[in-house]
Amino acid sequence: MASQICPQCKADSFYWKLDEDESPLIIWDCGHCQYRAFENESDEQNCSKCGKKSESKLKDQEKEYWWCSNCNETELIKTTGNNVYN
Numbered sequence: 001m002a003s004q005i006c007p008q009c010k011a012d013s014f015y016w017k018l019d020e021d022e023s024p025l026i027i028w029d030c031g032h033c034q035y036r037a038f039e040n041e042s043d044e045q046n047c048s049k050c051g052k053k054s055e056s057k058l059k060d061q062e063k064e065y066w067w068c069s070n071c072n073e074t075e076l077i078k079t080t081g082n083n084v085y086n
């Protein structure tokens with residue numbers, strides 16, 4: 001599995017893994033800054049910048065945002081305060 005660009009620190013060490021307890025929840029972990037985000041596989045849309053269907057909705061402890069794995073653009077949806085996923 002190729003690594004992606006971390007939306008937090010921009011290092012090329014962002015990897016996903018499936019959470020087997022909460023499938024289809026995908027966990028993204030950055031090996032560089034330890035940033036972690038969660039992706040709901042069912043939330044995908046076409047990127048408004050590159051046009052590919054490679055934008056995923058990611059959620060971390062502070063915010064929810066669209067992230068394009070192709071061009072690495074992010075677009076904030078909302079801030080979530082201290083809420084955890086679900």
Ligand SMILES: [Zn+2]
Pocket residue numbers: 006007008009010011030031032033034035
């Ligand atoms: Zn990072």
Ligand SMILES: [Zn+2]
Pocket residue numbers: 047048049050051052054068069070071072073
């Ligand atoms: Zn894009």
